[in-house]
Each structure stands twice: as C-alpha cells, then as structure tokens.
Amino acid sequence: MKIGAGLALAVALALGACAYHGDDIGNPFYRKLQWFSFAGGDDLRESCAAGGPDRxxxxxxxxxxxxLRIYEWDGTxxxxxxxxxxxxxxxxxxSDDLLAPWRAGETHVTLSEADHHALIEALDAAGAFGPPAVGLDLPSRDYYWLAATCHQGRFTVTGWRYPSPSFAAARFPALLFARDPGRDGVAQPRERGFDPFRADAEPRGAANDFLLTIGRNGLVK
Structure with a gap:
C-alpha cells in the first residue's frame, strides 16, 4: 500500500514537472521537460480572462x-x-555552466503602440485569433510558426507550416523579424537534402524527432 502511494506521488510530481509555470525556457533542462506545455501556452490559458491584457x-x-526563435509580449x-x-x-x-552551449540568447525590444497594433492586425489577418488549424501536424524537423495567444479574453493555439499558402501569406513574421536585432541570422525555409547521419539514426530511433499537432482547444499529443 505504501509502495503504491509512493509511486502515485512520483508520477504526480513527474507530470507536474512537465507543466510550464514561468520557468526559464531558455534553459535546455526546462526546455526538454516543459516544451509541450510552453509551446501550447498552458500558462497563458490559465490566466486568460475577459478584461485581462492580451498575451x-x-x-x-x-x-x-x-x-528556434521565440517572441513574447503582452498588451500592457x-x-x-x-x-x-x-x-x-x-x-x-x-566548468561553471555545462549547459551554456544550449542556452537561449535573449534580447528585449520596446514595441510602440503602432508596432503592437500592426502585429495584432497581421496576426488577425493570418487567422491567429480565429478557428485553429485543427489537425495540422508540425514536425520538429520542419519549418513552421506556432502561436499561443490570449486575445480579448479568448485563448487560441494555431500554426502555419512551410510550404503552404497560409505560411506564405502571413505578414506577421516579417514584422517580428524587422524588430529582431538578430534578423540577419534568421534561418529561411528551404528544401532539405539527403542527410546520411539522419538516415542512419532514424531506423535506430535515435533521431529525437517529435510532432506537435493543432487541436480544437490547443496542442494534442
């Protein structure tokens, strides 16, 4: 009986550790454990309410x-x-930081009111606040945008995968890149050639790929 209770507690703690509640996602340790929750905006969903700020x-x-490039801001x-x-x-x-090679670089840029409105309008035009792209698969080895938003009290998760008409038509990427100090280093989508190392790793299950899928109410596993 005690063993069962201990196992249940261990499972509960493990599952709780995978939920994102504001930890430093730039840290590769938290990124590995909490990516699904972070990318799906679980923390945004919890705080999203009518009358609250956009996030x-x-x-x-x-x-x-x-x-991987992550852009976050709120309406206030x-x-x-x-x-x-x-x-x-x-x-x-x-020796002081064994995780340093894989930590995220971070910068902050002030958005003007005009910048904010332009981004909101571009996201709205791209369908970020409307019905999600249910069933859209986002493989980790592809190019795509994923948006988790709380806008006007409504939480939505959707995405745009390359190549597709919706990916090509979206205007918000150019607006974000224009405000990104590292814009010259942005990786542009391209067709991927044959990778012999990957071809060897896939049959052995060593490729470390994963898939995110857009559902009606967020990401689905």
Missing part, C-alpha cells in the same frame, strides 16, 4: 536543433522578449 507567444521553428508592457536557440556552441562550455 502573445509566437514560435518560429526553423528545424529543431538548428534554430509592450516589451518584445526574443529568445533564440541555436545548434549549440561547445566553445561556450565552461
């Missing part, structure tokens, strides 16, 4: 493990928080 989280996945602070994760640079490894 927006936009993720540009330019092949997981190569480049107007502080655009930008985090960028690259493939890892072992030259940054130190």
């Amino acid at each position: 927006l989280r936009l993720i540009y996945n330019a092949v997981w493990g190569e480049q 602070a107007r502080d655009l928080r930008i985090r960028v994760v690259g493939p890892g640079n072992l030259a940054q490894l130190t």
Whole structure:
C-alpha cells in the first residue's frame, strides 16, 4: 500500500514537472521537460480572462536543433522578449555552466503602440485569433510558426507550416523579424537534402524527432 502511494506521488510530481509555470525556457533542462506545455501556452490559458491584457507567444521553428526563435509580449508592457536557440556552441562550455552551449540568447525590444497594433492586425489577418488549424501536424524537423495567444479574453493555439499558402501569406513574421536585432541570422525555409547521419539514426530511433499537432482547444499529443 505504501509502495503504491509512493509511486502515485512520483508520477504526480513527474507530470507536474512537465507543466510550464514561468520557468526559464531558455534553459535546455526546462526546455526538454516543459516544451509541450510552453509551446501550447498552458500558462497563458490559465490566466486568460475577459478584461485581462492580451498575451502573445509566437514560435518560429526553423528545424529543431538548428534554430528556434521565440517572441513574447503582452498588451500592457509592450516589451518584445526574443529568445533564440541555436545548434549549440561547445566553445561556450565552461566548468561553471555545462549547459551554456544550449542556452537561449535573449534580447528585449520596446514595441510602440503602432508596432503592437500592426502585429495584432497581421496576426488577425493570418487567422491567429480565429478557428485553429485543427489537425495540422508540425514536425520538429520542419519549418513552421506556432502561436499561443490570449486575445480579448479568448485563448487560441494555431500554426502555419512551410510550404503552404497560409505560411506564405502571413505578414506577421516579417514584422517580428524587422524588430529582431538578430534578423540577419534568421534561418529561411528551404528544401532539405539527403542527410546520411539522419538516415542512419532514424531506423535506430535515435533521431529525437517529435510532432506537435493543432487541436480544437490547443496542442494534442
């Protein structure tokens, strides 16, 4: 009986550790444990209410493990928080910080009222606040945008995958990149050629790929 209770507690703690509640997602440890919850905006969903401020989280996945860009801001602070994760640079490894090569770089940019409205209008035009793209698969090895938003008291999660008409028509990426100090390093979508290392890893289950899928009320596993 005691063993069963202990096991139940361990499972509960493990599941709780996977929920994102504001931890530093730039830290690779939290990113590994909490990515599904963070990307799906679970924390935004919990706080989203009528009369509250808009909160927006936009993720540009330019092949997981190569480049990841995260843009967040709300309707009151107007502080655009930008985090960028690259493939890892072992030259940054130190005895004081063994995770340094995989930590996200972070910058902050002030959004003017005009900037904020332009982004909201572009997101609205792209369908970010309307019915989600239910059933859209977002493979980690592809290029896509994922948006988790609380806008006018309504929580929505949707995405845009390359190549597609909706991805090509979206105007908000250009607006975000224009305000990104690291805009020159943005990885543009491209067709991927044959990767012999990946071809060897896939049959052995060592490719570490994963899939996010848009559901009616958020991401589904």
